[in-house]
Amino acid sequence: MNTFNTNSSQGPDEVVLRKAFRLSAPSPELKARAMKAAHEAWRATPAPRQGVARWWYPILELAAAGIILLVGSQINGFLISSDSSPGDLAGRGGSVQGAIEDLDISGRVHFRGGVGYAGSISVETLKARQGLLDNLLRDEATEAVDGTDRQNSLNGSSCLLKGLA
Amino acid sequence: MPMPDNAIETEIRKRVAADDPAALDLIWDQYGGRLHGFLVALLRSSHDAEDVLQDVLIKIASQRTRLLEVENLHAYFYSMARNEALTLIKRRERRHQPIHPDDLWLVPVAESPLSNDSAQEVRKTLEILPEEQRTVLVLKIYQDMTFLAISDSLGISLNTAASRYRYAMEKLRGLLKKEAL
Numbered sequence: 404m405n406t407f408n409t410n411s412s413q414g415p416d417e418v419v420l421r422k423a424f425r426l427s428a429p430s431p432e433l434k435a436r437a438m439k440a441a442h443e444a445w446r447a448t449p450a451p452r453q454g455v456a457r458w459w460y461p462i463l464e465l466a467a468a469g470i471i472l473l474v475g476s477q478i479n480g481f482l483i484s485s486d487s488s489p490g491d492l493a494g495r496g497g498s499v500q501g502a503i504e505d506l507d508i509s510g511r512v513h514f515r516g517g518v519g520y521a522g523s524i525s526v527e528t529l530k531a532r533q534g535l536l537d538n539l540l541r542d543e544a545t546e547a548v549d550g551t552d553r554q555n556s557l558n559g560s561s562c563l564l565k566g567l568a
Numbered sequence: 569m570p571m572p573d574n575a576i577e578t579e580i581r582k583r584v585a586a587d588d589p590a591a592l593d594l595i596w597d598q599y600g601g602r603l604h605g606f607l608v609a610l611l612r613s614s615h616d617a618e619d620v621l622q623d624v625l626i627k628i629a630s631q632r633t634r635l636l637e638v639e640n641l642h643a644y645f646y647s648m649a650r651n652e653a654l655t656l657i658k659r660r661e662r663r664h665q666p667i668h669p670d671d672l673w674l675v676p677v678a679e680s681p682l683s684n685d686s687a688q689e690v691r692k693t694l695e696i697l698p699e700e701q702r703t704v705l706v707l708k709i710y711q712d713m714t715f716l717a718i719s720d721s722l723g724i725s726l727n728t729a730a731s732r733y734r735y736a737m738e739k740l741r742g743l744l745k746k747e748a749l
Binding site: 417419420422423424425426427428429430433434436438440441442444445446447448449466565 | 613
């Protein structure tokens with residue numbers, strides 16, 4: 404006889420199911436056997452490198468930030484030499500060409516460091532902060548670019564700086 | 569008393585990151601029994617469940633870096649167990665391997681409210697339920713898991729867990745009714 408109340412709207416009672424059966428339990432030796440195999444697999448596999456790498460991430464980030472700051476400060480050091488004259492800039496030779504990449508017509512000075520660090524600063528900011536633009540755009544600097552006029556110098560971007568250097 | 573899953577999962581990750589195999593003991597203590605029950609429900613065989621559980625533990629050990637990446641460890645364990653079990657089921661089907669009749673996955677209790685015949689009918693009915701419905705039913709009834717815990721472990725929505733349970737119970741009722749006629 405089926406003892407389930409099959410006519411009830413509640414249907415088979417989970418209490419009955421719970422009381423009628425239990426799930427088969429794992430055999431007592433399963434833990435020992437499975438854990439032995441798992442520990443062997445653990446030993447046979449190299450230690451996770453991910454965890455170690457994660458440890459180094461902050462250090463790498465700090466190092467990268469340090470490099471960026473260093474490069475940035477060098478560029479800035481070059482830019483903030485407010486007393487720089489074209490002659491001073493020329494004296495720095497390669498630094499000028501390496502650090503300042505472009506001076507575009509919209510009035511931004513683009514620069515680039517040696518590790519891919521790049522950026523730009525508006526002429527206004529530059530001017531307000533250091534007055535360097537005045538130096539850059541001095542008549543003698545413009546004249547140094549093979550007699551081209553001021554606008555052409557700006558369009559020709561690095562020509563100006565090349566001329567300075 | 570077992571630790572909450574979140575706390576234990578943090579501890580497991582710490583041990584794995586430190587390459588401490590004690591992580592395996594934590595995994596076993598926290599999830600071994602639950603995964604075994606889940607596998608028993610899936611495979612309808614205690615022996616197969618044990619074999620698959622061992623394979624799962626081996627896989628966890630040899631692919632332990634993954635434990636540092638996955639967000640929900642217990643769902644990951646259940647998913648691994650399910651995949652391994654489905655592989656075994658396919659192998660069984662390919663080789664036409666029946667489950668040994670003595671391999672009881674659902675054991676009748678001595679003081680059962682059901683007669684022997686009824687108990688057998690109920691078990692047979694449970695066995696022909698779709699795997700996903702049977703699994704939810706077993707987790708709910710025999711592992712005392714809430715629908716929330718089931719949905720979280722199986723990576724399904726709460727509604728899906730509840731409806732699978734409802735369908736399972738309805739089907740069970742329908743089939744039993746047919747038996748009674």
